[in-house]
Amino acid sequence: MKTSKDCVNQNYLDFVAEISPKTNEKRSLLRAFWVGGFICSIGQGLRYFFQEVVGLTGDELASYVSIVLIFLGSLLTGLGVYDRIGKYAGGGSIVPITGFANSVVSPAMEFKTEGYIYGTAAKMFTVAGPIIVFGVSASVLVGLIYFVIYRIF
Amino acid sequence: MERTIYFKNSPKIIGVCSIGGPKECAGTLGDKIEIKLNDDTFGEKTFEQAESKMLYAVIKNAIKNADKTEKDIDCIIAGDLLNQIISATFAARNFSSGYLGAYNACATFTESMLLGGALIDGGYLNNVVCATSSHFSSAERQYRYPLELGSTRPPQAQWTVTGAGATVLSKSGGGVKITGGTIGKVVDFGVTDVNNMGAAMAPAAADTLYTHFKNTGTSPNDYDIIVTGDLGALGSRLVKDILWEKGYDMNKNHVDCGELIYNVAEKEYQGGSGAGCSSLVFCSYFYEKLLKKEYKKMLFMATGALLSSVSSGQGESIPAIAHAVVIES
Known part of the structure; x- marks a missing residue:
């Protein structure tokens, strides 16, 4: 039986690659830069606010900033605004923590029609799942390297 | 065959x-x-x-x-x-x-x-x-x-x-009739990009059109209009290129439902797609044109990409198919 590999017509694929419209990289980078930078500036602003006005420090300060940003990301997702920001900014709104909130809330909303247990709860991490898995794995790896280096020196 | x-x-x-x-x-x-x-x-x-x-x-x-x-x-x-x-x-x-x-x-x-x-x-x-x-x-x-x-x-x-x-x-009635058609075969040229349906479907579309022209002894000029389903702008260009190589020129009278359906504001993308694309466009626009006899002979071919989220997840390429019908008034 034929496999997908046997079907490959390299001449055709090369031609398709040649005439397919390309993503406008300069435009995408510029948009991602200013929107991503803007979100991070809001985060920094919140940090100053909690530090100077509320008087928080250390881990507590960082947690409060994250909580507020996650809330904002979720709220904008629920209001149907975040997908429009994402369409415009691409990576600029995916990479910050608000993008993570968006990737959890959007499937939770989408699959509500299949029930709260098998829909919302079960499918909540379909998009964010891989990020969590690789994020945790990477942190373990970095922790091990740090541990080893710390022991040697 | x-x-x-x-x-x-x-x-x-x-x-x-x-x-x-x-x-x-x-x-x-x-x-x-x-x-x-x-x-x-x-x-x-x-x-x-x-x-x-x-x-x-x-x-x-x-x-x-x-x-x-x-x-x-x-x-x-x-x-x-x-x-x-x-x-x-x-x-x-x-x-x-x-x-x-x-x-x-x-x-x-x-x-x-x-x-x-x-x-x-x-x-x-x-x-x-x-x-x-x-x-x-x-x-x-x-x-x-x-x-x-x-x-x-x-x-x-x-x-x-x-x-x-x-x-x-x-069996009986009205002026618009289906006089024949060509059954498509599954064609796969190894396209794996699920965002590029036009490129995946173009070889199947070209195959059906070529087979139809050859079997019926007709050429693109024998039809008032040749309508494809949802190849989009890129797919349409690919089909015309493939057929041109085989000696058929349909630059003059080819139209794609996917290209037709949205305004130019959507030009960032390739146009519409979906099983409802060809049926919506045929039933709203082309049927009326046929009834008024503005088009007397039309070659209508919907195109489909036969993938699923499982097959593309497993890294398979995208097989495609196209069926053509001849509609006359």
Whole structure:
């Protein structure tokens, strides 16, 4: 039986690659830069606010900033605004923590029609799942390297 | 291998109905669409129910437009893009007619017309309804990401049409008739990019057109218009290029439903796609043109990419198919 590999017509694929419209990289980078930078500036602003006005420090300060940003990301997702920001900014709104909130809330909303247990709860991490898995794995790896280096020196 | 069929009694298309979502109604064919929706949920709780209701509405109205009653319809041949073609099945649940579920992705519309035409031409049935639908929001969740996820689309992507169309084929009546067609074969050139359906479907489309021209001894100029389903701008160009190499020039009279349906504002992308794309455009725009005899002979070919989210997840390439019917008035 034929496999997908046997079907490959390299001449055709090369031609398709040649005439397919390309993503406008300069435009995408510029948009991602200013929107991503803007979100991070809001985060920094919140940090100053909690530090100077509320008087928080250390881990507590960082947690409060994250909580507020996650809330904002979720709220904008629920209001149907975040997908429009994402369409415009691409990576600029995916990479910050608000993008993570968006990737959890959007499937939770989408699959509500299949029930709260098998829909919302079960499918909540379909998009964010891989990020969590690789994020945790990477942190373990970095922790091990740090541990080893710390022991040697 | 004889893939081209010639109908002896030429089944007639005696009634059609089309329905479109808000985006489609704002497009170039907006005023031709019979039922215009302001709300893409169609008053239902889920997008799947909405899609099913659209299909139900077009089947019901097409029967009415054909001056028939539900009792006259022997069989409904319908399909859509959702898993286990639930939209079609749930729509057919409302009718007492027989039901044949059909699936060839976005090529389902012409597939069902070929099947319905053959059943009528052979004298087995008198009246058959052929219908297909698709819905942007139900397709997105099955094939891509949740609606509210902030992601970008690559420029070669297409937009699934929210819409449906139904035709009533009959042994006798009206002036528009199906005189034949060519059954497509599954063609795969190894395209794996799920965002580039046009490139995946173009080889299958070119194969069916080439086979049809060769078997019937016709050339593109023998048709007033050659209409493809949802190749989009890029796919259309590829088909014309492949056929040009084989000695057929259809630059003058080729049109693609996907390219036609939205305004130029969408030019960032390649146009519409989906099982409802070809049926919506045929039932709203081309049927009227045929009735008025502005087009006397039309080659109508819907194209489908036969992938699933499982097959693409497992790294398989995208097989595609295209079925052509000749419609004359």
